Amino acid sequence: AAPYPEGVQGIFDLFYLPYQQYSEDGRIVRGLQRGASSFTTSTGVAMVELTSRFVLSLQSVAQVAYDLVAPREQKALGAGGQQQAPHQPLDVMEGVSNAYGVVSTGISETARELYTAAAHEHEERGVAGAVGGVLRQLPGTIVKPIIFASEATRHVLGGVKNQFVPDARKEAIDKWRTNQ
Numbered sequence: 001a002a003p004y005p006e007g008v009q010g011i012f013d014l015f016y017l018p019y020q021q022y023s024e025d026g027r028i029v030r031g032l033q034r035g036a037s038s039f040t041t042s043t044g045v046a047m048v049e050l051t052s053r054f055v056l057s058l059q060s061v062a063q064v065a066y067d068l069v070a071p072r073e074q075k076a077l078g079a080g081g082q083q084q085a086p087h088q089p090l091d092v093m094e095g096v097s098n099a100y101g102v103v104s105t106g107i108s109e110t111a112r113e114l115y116t117a118a119a120h121e122h123e124e125r126g127v128a129g130a131v132g133g134v135l136r137q138l139p140g141t142i143v144k145p146i147i148f149a150s151e152a153t154r155h156v157l158g159g160v161k162n163q164f165v166p167d168a169r170k171e172a173i174d175k176w177r178t179n180q
Helices: 003-025 028-069 072-077 092-125 127-164 167-179
Strands: none
Touching (some): 003 028
């Protein structure tokens, strides 16, 4: 769902639902509550969706930068940020848990890549080779945290969205099933 129509719907509900409730049974306060609730949910989901799209764009740019600056050996070991059907978190807590897993895996992969490069170059060229191997890995190592941080942020935002609108999780899962 596009974020703009959701935001417009929320603004519409903010004014229309009190009118509708007043027309039905004269309870304007109940209409104001319904309108405010709908407005808050709609605009909240729209803001989360816009933020998620921005973070996805940032992740894509970081992935391209990583592909440009990382040496071939580092790309072969694991570029991170693979595009696959994401596990949709049920709520914010699961989103934070997924984000923690992404960051933890990213740090482990980065450390393993640096160690592997240093060890391989040390075997072939000694200490100077180890230093050179680590230095060759630095550009990709600097960009990689941006990829993992943006992926982790997307997990948290997905949890927030799914907590606001539980049906959004089912829609996202169905979307991935039909695209594959």
